[in-house]
Amino acid sequence: MKETPLSICEKQTVIQGVKEGQRVDGRSLSEQRKTCITFGTEWGCCQVLLGNTRVMAQVSCSVQVPKSSRANEGMLFINVEMSTMAAEHFEAGRLGQQGIEVNRLVERCIKDSRCIDLESLCILVEEQAWEVRVDIHVLNHEGNLIDAATLAALGALCHFKRPDVTLDGRDVIIHQLDERDPVPLTILHHPLTLSFALFNQGKTCVLDPTNLEERSADGKLVMGLNAYRELCTLQISGDGVFIHKEAVLSCANVAASRAVQMVEMLKNSLADDAAERAKGKYTGLVNSVALETERITTQSQAEVYFKAPKHKVEVLDKEQLPITKTKLINDQGVVTLETSCDVSSSESDMEIEPLPSVAVKKIEPLPSVALKKRVHEEIDIGNDSEEETVMLVTSDLT
């Protein structure tokens, strides 16, 4: 299916808004969307939510014969999958221009920056070495796939553990996971990318662009950095886009400070995951569903009282939910189903009669949670405050 076309008025509003320092989703020019990192039950499974962009990465490994040119090194393979589920114009099995760009940039950021110590993956020189494979699946595309994909790949690599290996003469013994504790990969530094959309002939750069901003922009600037402020990747793309030297430097400064925060966040998430695993009550990616910013139903629960819900709803305790560093839990962390979607059904007919006795098994009424008040996330509308820092002052550049 074709991508929904971009109308002239959307593009104009985005461009004009950026000129005035105003973004369509209310962020400031150098503000990222809410980021959330969750890990699966398997080793090396990581899901990243960047606003509504959702990317999952899974690392796997196998024993292979190393390349003859690098006989004492293991191998790292990065693969990106973009299915129609993520966006209507993606085709399963075919990457397309955008997919190849994502794949290559993730490769450049992670593989070419040599953040994984490949020599430690060698088992027997010229004979056996581990091949580590990272499969990146784009689950939802709402802009800035590159940043989400690199963060997911890096998270998955940090989380991954390979089976332990011992040598008996020239015989290689690969130990089962329950036999010997698996070994994590040796990660030398944590590189990740930060993307900027370029507007106003390269004078204004916008961090973490949404899909609409990406499509309205003149071009894109992708920077790969690690927590030591070292630049690993730099790419500028777009049709005949200009960018000022000062703009690149200023972007690099913004990106470097963000990269430090992001790596910090990744390490915290990994530590939380390890702590939860140590306690043994681990739920995997289930938690990321509760973090979903979108909900299916509408009315506040105080008004709708279910005497007999048809389908029993699992209510998670507040304690069971992960308290992530990003504070993405919008509600009280309670997943519940509610009825009623429009205002037309007035509040008076909300009392539902109990089911007749013939109707299926005994159903318990929802616990008191149903009456808990929903607290809406405070969302600033029409932010009038002058706090947003315009990253690049145009007058300086001339």
Add this chain to the structure above:
Amino acid sequence: MAEKSFSTHVNQIYLPGDSVALSKTDEISSAKIVIGPGIRKYGKQILVTKPGVLRTKASPATYWIDCHHKRYVPARGDDVIGVVTNKVGESYKVNIGSSEEASLSSIAFPGATKKNKPNIQIGDLVFAKLLIASIDMEPELVCVNSLGENVGLGVLSTSGFLFTVPLHHIRKLLNPECTLLKSLGKALSFEIAVGMNGKIWIKAKSVKQTIALARAISISEHMNKEEMNKLCRKFVDRQAGF
């Protein structure tokens, strides 16, 4: 799953595959019953095909399932907003978010003749009514009524902003009981076109105001009346500079 009668189980959650039966009163009265989206007659059974809440409307008794949707399925008579993607001979191709692009004849505008056609660029927005919406045919749009008169449809200005919301939110906004747009209008003057396909075009005096309004409308998706009123009060305060 045990069979449920329609009328006693309005506002309950149903999942695909659940069956619903007519209640005694429904069967006795010979009045017609209309089953709408999400419910299907399958042999003698009436089955639910979408997960959602059972809704009803009186005279003629209509039942349907209300669920969360983003993808628009064209229905005759709906007012929709579309993006012009191509010009083919005498007609335009318009993307209205459905599986197939709709066509809009260049003479289906008020006052248009073969020689006097409206000036439409690719990428422009049109607010139009669906004349044909059949599963086997390309949807067709018009911007006039059956007498060829102007009924407020046509090309939308390029200085506004277009955004998309889920379909149930559109139904909520267009409900006569919903006061959100009126209350927002008290704070700021704006022009708005609400399409049944989930697209909203809005234009205020400045880009800043347009963006603020668009955000206020988007975040009201899961709000009830009271919460909407609260949002509006906050919005008015913001605009007044508090």
